[in-house]
Amino acid sequence: MKQKYFVAILFSFLFCNLQSYPVKASESLTVEQAVQAALEANPDLLAARQDLEVARGRKVNAFLFNRFNPRIGGRLWNRNNPGSDNEIDSQVMLQQEVEVAGQRGLRREEADRNMSRVAAQIQNRERLIIGQVKRAFFQALTLKKALSLREKIETLNRRIRDASQARFKAGVIPIMEYNLAEIRYGQARKEAFAAEASFQNSLVDLRRLLGWKPDRSIELNGQLRASTKVLSLPDLLQRAQIQRPDLMAAKREVARAKAAMDLTRRLIVPNPTLQGIYWTETEGPQGASKLVGGGISIPLPVFDRKQGELVTQGGELNQGRHQIVAVTRNIEQEIKRAFQAYEAARQSVEVFEAEVLERIEENFRFIEDAYREGKIGLLQLIVVQDDLIVAQLSYVNSLGQYREAEVNLAQAVGESS
Numbered sequence: 461m462k463q464k465y466f467v468a469i470l471f472s473f474l475f476c477n478l479q480s481y482p483v484k485a486s487e488s489l490t491v492e493q494a495v496q497a498a499l500e501a502n503p504d505l506l507a508a509r510q511d512l513e514v515a516r517g518r519k520v521n522a523f524l525f526n527r528f529n530p531r532i533g534g535r536l537w538n539r540n541n542p543g544s545d546n547e548i549d550s551q552v553m554l555q556q557e558v559e560v561a562g563q564r565g566l567r568r569e570e571a572d573r574n575m576s577r578v579a580a581q582i583q584n585r586e587r588l589i590i591g592q593v594k595r596a597f598f599q600a601l602t603l604k605k606a607l608s609l610r611e612k613i614e615t616l617n618r619r620i621r622d623a624s625q626a627r628f629k630a631g632v633i634p635i636m637e638y639n640l641a642e643i644r645y646g647q648a649r650k651e652a653f654a655a656e657a658s659f660q661n662s663l664v665d666l667r668r669l670l671g672w673k674p675d676r677s678i679e680l681n682g683q684l685r686a687s688t689k690v691l692s693l694p695d696l697l698q699r700a701q702i703q704r705p706d707l708m709a710a711k712r713e714v715a716r717a718k719a720a721m722d723l724t725r726r727l728i729v730p731n732p733t734l735q736g737i738y739w740t741e742t743e744g745p746q747g748a749s750k751l752v753g754g755g756i757s758i759p760l761p762v763f764d765r766k767q768g769e770l771v772t773q774g775g776e777l778n779q780g781r782h783q784i785v786a787v788t789r790n791i792e793q794e795i796k797r798a799f800q801a802y803e804a805a806r807q808s809v810e811v812f813e814a815e816v817l818e819r820i821e822e823n824f825r826f827i828e829d830a831y832r833e834g835k836i837g838l839l840q841l842i843v844v845q846d847d848l849i850v851a852q853l854s855y856v857n858s859l860g861q862y863r864e865a866e867v868n869l870a871q872a873v874g875e876s877s
Contacts, residue, residue, distance in 0.1 A: 488681045491597045494670060498593045499586060501671030508585045515571075515578040522571035527564075528557040528731075539742060547742035554736040561729035566722050573716035580709035583876070587705060591871035593669050595864055600662035601684045602860030607655040609852055610648070617641075617648040620841070623832050632834065644842065684859045686866070688806045693799050696873050700791050703874030710787045714780040721773045724766050730759045791872070798869040805862040812855045823848055 489497075499505065521527065532554050539547040624641035627633045663678055701707065739751035823844065831841045 487677055488679050489597075490681045491594055494593050494597050494666070495590050497670045497672070498589055502589055502669060503671055505585060505589050506671075509582055511578050512575070512582055515575045519568075519571040519575055522567045526556075526558065527567075528559075531555040549742055550740050552738040555733050557731050557733045559731050561726045561731075563723060563726045563729075563731075566719065566726055570716060570719040570723050573712060573719050577709055577712035577716050580705045580712055583705035584709060587871060587874060587876060589669070590876065591867055593666070594867040596662065596666045596669055597680070597682070598684065598860060598863035598867065600659065600666055601680050601682055602856060602863070603655065603659040603662050604680055605684050605856045605859070606853060607652070607659045609849075609856060610652040610655040613849055614645070614648040614652045616845075617645040620831060621645040627834075637837070640842075684856070684863065686863065688809055688862070690806075691799070691802070691869070693796070696795050696799060696869070697792060700795055700873045701788075703876075704787075704791055705874060707784070707787050707791060710780065710784045714777065714784065717773060717777040717780050721770065721777060724769045724773060728761055728765050730761055733757045794872045795869070798865065798872040802862075802865040802869045805858065805865040808858045809862045812858055816851060816855065 532552070534553065535551045537549055539549055621641045621644070624633065624638045628635060628638040664674065666678065667674060667676060733756065735755040735757065737751070737753045737755065739753070741749045741751070827836065827841055827844050827848070830836045836844075
């Protein structure tokens with residue numbers, strides 16, 4: 461009796477503890493949520509955003525009241541006169557270099573333009589990350605759909621195997637036909653396992669892009685099917701000229717290089733250094749005396765007139781101008797290629813949905829019923845089934861290709877969401 465009571469208590473304890481630690485449910489994730497998560501936590505993007513902090517530090521220095529710190533110095537010396545005590549004289553000097561040719565304003569302009577350029581580069585990095593995330597999401601969704609189809613095919617082959625077993629036992633078909641049905645079922649199971657592995661691997665890639673831990677559970681929430689749209693190539697090219705952040709960054713680099721050259725030319729003008737002097741003498745015509753004075757020093761730009769800096773910056777300016785042309789041409793080529801792929805994918809989906817899709821589902825039902833009723837043999841069923849499987853997987857792949865082409869085109873145009 462005591463033993464039964466103890467077992468009951470132990471069972472109750474284990475049950476309560478199991479109830480205290482429920483299995484974590486999968487997290488539902490839409491493509492919009494995936495993009496937002498990547499923008500917040502993608503490690504590559506977070507690292508790239510630190511370039512903006514580097515540029516901000518440069519701007520802080522440019523906006524200082526004076527970029528030159530004052531300098532203070534002094535001297536002491538012992539005046540040793542014969543027949544008298546030693547006397548100590550002292551001198552204190554204060555120096556301050558000042559900018560007089562408008563360098564401060566030009567330095568601020570160059571820092572502002574550099575900040576703007578870096579911000580555009582980060583926007584471009586975000587554009588590329590968004591494209592990667594969307595492609596990974598829709599690829600995973602495609603593989604999930606293919607996995608679902610493979611599982612249905614596995615179920616269908618299991619039912620056909622069972623039907624073949626019943627017909628073999630009834631003496632209707634030979635053992636070879638039953639063995640063939642068993643082989644087909646095993647092959648379908650193997651392909652379902654492979655599809656499951658591919659789908660799980662795609663989730664691993666997606667988690668990496670989102671900056672999530674590898675064991676975080678995901679349940680994709682989205683439709684692979686999307687309404688197709690007819691787009692205009694000239695309109696896409698025009699929008700890209702306005703929206704592409706890499707083109708903005710190239711143009712802003714030219715503006716920054718111009719501002720840097722203007723600043724360098726101004727730096728040729730020498731900055732004066734103002735001096736203040738306080739001098740004490742322990743012996744003089746009137747005895748001990750104190751002197752207060754000032755001075756100014758100006759370096760002469762005889763040898764260094766920023767020749768090397770101007771040559772370097774001139775090369776950077778020309779490089780930036782050529783880069784604008786190169787980026788513009790690359791954008792045009794990228795959009796045209798993406799547009800052609802988008803059109804091919806769109807037409808492929810429309811053909812499937814208009815002429816093929818309904819017939820595939822209908823024929824899947826017909827062949828199973830026909831085989832069960834003995835109207836067709838197993839070999840004929842396998843041929844028809846293979847054709848239907850290929851057609852249905854082809855439709856799923858067409859949907860995935862359309863989604864990928866849609867993302868690629870949006871990325872080429874420069875859309876940020």
